Amino acid sequence: MDKLMRYVFMGCAAVTILSISIIAGYVVANGVPFFAHTDLISFLTGKEWIPSGHIYGIYPMLVASILGTLGAVTIGVVIGISTAIVLVEILPPSLSSWLSKAIDLLAGIPSVVYGFFGLMVIVPLINKTWGGPGAGSSLLAVIFILGIMILPTIIRMTEVSLRAVPKEYKEGALALGATRLQYIFKVQLRAAQSGILAGIILGTGRALGETMAVMLVAGNTALVPDSILSPVRTLTANVALEMSYAMGTHQQALFATGLVLFALIMAINLLMQYILKRAGRN
Amino acid sequence: MQQKSFKETVLYGLLGLATTITLGFLFWILSYVIINGIAHIELSKLTPAIVTTVYMVGIGLGIAVPIGIGAAIYLNEYARPGKFVNAIRFATECLAAVPSIIFGLFGMMFFVKQMGFGWSILSGGLTVSIMILPTVVKTTEEALKTVPLSYREGSLALGATKLSTIMKVVLPSAVPGILTGVVFSTGRIIGETAAIYLTAGMVFRVPQSVMQSGRTLSVHLYVLANEGISISEAYGTAIVLLVVVFVLNLISYAIAGKLSGPK
Numbered sequence: 001m002d003k004l005m006r007y008v009f010m011g012c013a014a015v016t017i018l019s020i021s022i023i024a025g026y027v028v029a030n031g032v033p034f035f036a037h038t039d040l041i042s043f044l045t046g047k048e049w050i051p052s053g054h055i056y057g058i059y060p061m062l063v064a065s066i067l068g069t070l071g072a073v074t075i076g077v078v079i080g081i082s083t084a085i086v087l088v089e090i091l092p093p094s095l096s097s098w099l100s101k102a103i104d105l106l107a108g109i110p111s112v113v114y115g116f117f118g119l120m121v122i123v124p125l126i127n128k129t130w131g132g133p134g135a136g137s138s139l140l141a142v143i144f145i146l147g148i149m150i151l152p153t154i155i156r157m158t159e160v161s162l163r164a165v166p167k168e169y170k171e172g173a174l175a176l177g178a179t180r181l182q183y184i185f186k187v188q189l190r191a192a193q194s195g196i197l198a199g200i201i202l203g204t205g206r207a208l209g210e211t212m213a214v215m216l217v218a219g220n221t222a223l224v225p226d227s228i229l230s231p232v233r234t235l236t237a238n239v240a241l242e243m244s245y246a247m248g249t250h251q252q253a254l255f256a257t258g259l260v261l262f263a264l265i266m267a268i269n270l271l272m273q274y275i276l277k278r279a280g281r282n
Numbered sequence: 283m284q285q286k287s288f289k290e291t292v293l294y295g296l297l298g299l300a301t302t303i304t305l306g307f308l309f310w311i312l313s314y315v316i317i318n319g320i321a322h323i324e325l326s327k328l329t330p331a332i333v334t335t336v337y338m339v340g341i342g343l344g345i346a347v348p349i350g351i352g353a354a355i356y357l358n359e360y361a362r363p364g365k366f367v368n369a370i371r372f373a374t375e376c377l378a379a380v381p382s383i384i385f386g387l388f389g390m391m392f393f394v395k396q397m398g399f400g401w402s403i404l405s406g407g408l409t410v411s412i413m414i415l416p417t418v419v420k421t422t423e424e425a426l427k428t429v430p431l432s433y434r435e436g437s438l439a440l441g442a443t444k445l446s447t448i449m450k451v452v453l454p455s456a457v458p459g460i461l462t463g464v465v466f467s468t469g470r471i472i473g474e475t476a477a478i479y480l481t482a483g484m485v486f487r488v489p490q491s492v493m494q495s496g497r498t499l500s501v502h503l504y505v506l507a508n509e510g511i512s513i514s515e516a517y518g519t520a521i522v523l524l525v526v527v528f529v530l531n532l533i534s535y536a537i538a539g540k541l542s543g544p545k
Binding site for chain 2: 006013018027041082083101106115195216240243266269
């Protein structure tokens with residue numbers, strides 16, 4: 001019995017390996033045959049996506065995903081790290097525990113609710129203020145919604161790593177005559193940098209992978225954006241919008257889109273594991 | 283000296299501003315949805331979505347929780363460091379990083395088409411179970427780690443086998459931590475849209491069996507928002523989702539309170 005259960009537990013653990021292998025296998029097996037139709041370079045750099053004419057270029061989506069993610073991460077980093085500093089170092093514990101609960105709530109709100117809010121509030125607001133070809137559905141709306149969505153991730157990871165900085169650092173810095181802010185910015189943030197970086201990368205992955213919230217506010221036009229007010233379509237939206245009716249080469253092209261997304265996410269994930277490993281050694 | 287203190291004031295101001303923005307967003311979203319939705323909560327209209335969501339959570343947790351706990355027990359209680367353990371950890375990390383749309387793509391090809399389950403609650407449930415598996419493994423492992431070694435030693439010294447030590451001593455002590463992970467996973471399933479939309483379809487009716495297509499609350503909100511026909515119903519759905527999130531948070535605080543409270 002003991003031995004049997006040991007193998008049962010081992011089997012459960014092996015399910016994780018099996019799952020990721022099958023998923024990766026499926027995406028690769030269904031996406032790679034597409035490259036017989038269009039080679040990788042023209043797929044990545046092609047500016048036109050016309051499934052009815054069998055023209056498949058994902059450059060517009062690639063640009064939209066990358067710009068949207070970069071914009072969101074910029075917002076997330078500036079606001080998120082600042083909020084985490086206030087949470088850990090500045091507010092008294094009683095207040096910061098309330099702030100912490102508020103951030104839990106922010107983290108728990110389903111992404112589609114963010115998308116809905118974006119569609120009903122942010123998109124009309126952008127349209128009223130700046131107009132633009134998408135009547136508010138735009139890269140800017142995507143950046144805004146993704147920025148809020150990844151805030152809790154960045155705040156949490158920053159909070160944890162700021163708290164992990166040994167107390168002696170603070171005592172030492174203050175004893176040397178540093179002010180509280182000098183300690184925070186010159187000592188604590190530096191000591192916590194690898195954890196903060198891991199949080200930023202985690203947020204990047206979330207922003208890049210988000211689908212439904214983005215679809216509601218992006219406009220979903222498969223054109224290279226020429227301004228921040230242009231409607232855009234992300235890689236994720238490209239898959240979700242057309243997958244339910246795509247056939248043949250078109251379906252393969254969507255899998256190839258998924259493959260590009262998968263490769264980007266895995267690259268980001270590997271980078272994070274590398275950073276954490278290096279931090280663990282130090 | 284004068285200049286420095288000015289700089290510090292500005293910095294404090296900016297930090298405060300950022301925190302205000304974070305809280306402001308939260309307040310903005312919550313108040314917007316509540317003000318517009320409070321008059322449109324009609325649970326009877328949402329019954330099909332609520333039933334489908336319950337099914338989806340049931341299947342997802344029903345599969346992922348036992349497997350995830352088993353995997354965590356193996357990692358924490360049996361495994362010795364080595365290639366196999368590294369591979370499992372790597373796989374768990376990768377699985378946690380996979381975006382939900384990829385789970386959707388996979389689920390659609392594998393469960394819906396290959397296995398012949400069709401667009402159904404079963405296909406959706408199986409897909410989300412893989413999605414939450416890494417979370418269950420990680421939180422359970424953390425919970426098992428907090429169980430003191432002396433518990434295990436005591437049990438083994440009394441002549442219990444390793445298995446009964448795990449089942450009767452270690453696992454019960456880790457229950458609050460495991461439950462926190464389960465609550466978190468429940469929230470993820472309820473909030474999931476992309477993976478379910480591609481695997482469970484969007485048929486809006488009370489499902490008679492898990493082999494039928496169904497529409498969860500989140501997918502329902504997406505469809506309503508996208509169609510733009512009955513926006514008042516969309517507000518009603520959004521508010522129900524927010525209430526669920528709020529309740530789940532309260533449950534996890536209650537568990538955490540028990541966790542850190544006196545033994």
